[in-house]
Amino acid sequence: MSKETVERTNRQMKDFVSTRLNPLLESGYYATITDSKVDSLEKKKIRNSFLLFRSSSKGAAVEGVDIDYLSLDEYDRVGAAAELSAIESMSSSQFKMLRRWSTPTVPDYGIHALFEQSDQRVYMHKCDHCGYRQQMDYEKNIECVDESGVDLLAKTVKDGTFRFICKKCGKALDRWYNGEWVAKFPDRTINNQGTRGYLVTQLDAVWINL
Structure with missing residues (x-):
C-alpha cells in the first residue's frame, strides 16, 4: 500500500474521531467518565478501559496491543493482513468479542459473504x-x-x-x-x-x- 494511501486513511480515521466521537465524550454524562489525561485522536480512557483507534491500511496497526473487543468498521475495505493482526491481538482475551460493520459492496464478498453464512x-x-x-x-x-x-x-x-x-x-x-x-x-x-x-x-x- 502506498504512503499516500496510508496517510489518507490515517487522516480519515482521525477526522472521524475528532468530528463524530469527541463531541460526545466532551459533554454530558460521558465527560464525567472519560479521563482527560488520556485524550488523543488515537487513544481514549473511559473509566478503567482504553479505547484505541487504528487505520486498517497497515497490517501491523495493532500488533503488541492486548484487546478484548474488536470493531472493524467498513469491513469490505479492511485488508486481510490487518484483520488477521487485529484478531491475533485478542488471543489472550477471555472475551474475544469481534464485530464487523459495513455497507455491502460486492455480492458474496466481505460483509455480504459473512452475512450469507450467518x-x-x-x-x-x-x-x-x-x-x-x-x-x-x-x-x-x-x-x-x-x-x-x-x-x-x-x-x-x-x-x-x-x-x-x-x-x-x-x-x-x-x-x-x-x-x-x-x-x-x-x-x-x-x-x-x-x-x-x-x-x-x-x-x-x-x-x-x-
Whole structure:
C-alpha cells in the first residue's frame, strides 16, 4: 500500500474521531467518565478501559496491543493482513468479542459473504392494528399521502408527504417500539456457535426522516 494511501486513511480515521466521537465524550454524562489525561485522536480512557483507534491500511496497526473487543468498521475495505493482526491481538482475551460493520459492496464478498453464512437476522416490525410481523419493504411499506409534497425540479419532499404503513392491513405502522430481531437460520448459532448476522436498512433507521 502506498504512503499516500496510508496517510489518507490515517487522516480519515482521525477526522472521524475528532468530528463524530469527541463531541460526545466532551459533554454530558460521558465527560464525567472519560479521563482527560488520556485524550488523543488515537487513544481514549473511559473509566478503567482504553479505547484505541487504528487505520486498517497497515497490517501491523495493532500488533503488541492486548484487546478484548474488536470493531472493524467498513469491513469490505479492511485488508486481510490487518484483520488477521487485529484478531491475533485478542488471543489472550477471555472475551474475544469481534464485530464487523459495513455497507455491502460486492455480492458474496466481505460483509455480504459473512452475512450469507450467518443466522441472517432481520428486523421485524409488528403492526399494532392487525398483529402482522414484517420486514420493511420500500414498495409495500411506504404510502404517498400528498403528491403535491414532492417537488421534482427542486428535488425536495415536504414533511408528511409519505407515511409508513403495514403491508397487510394498510394502516399506519409504528416503527419505534414494536420491532425485534428474527433469525432466518436460528440453528446456525445454537449454543453460541457460528456467526450472528444483522441486516439493517435505512427503512429500519427511525431517526431518518421519511
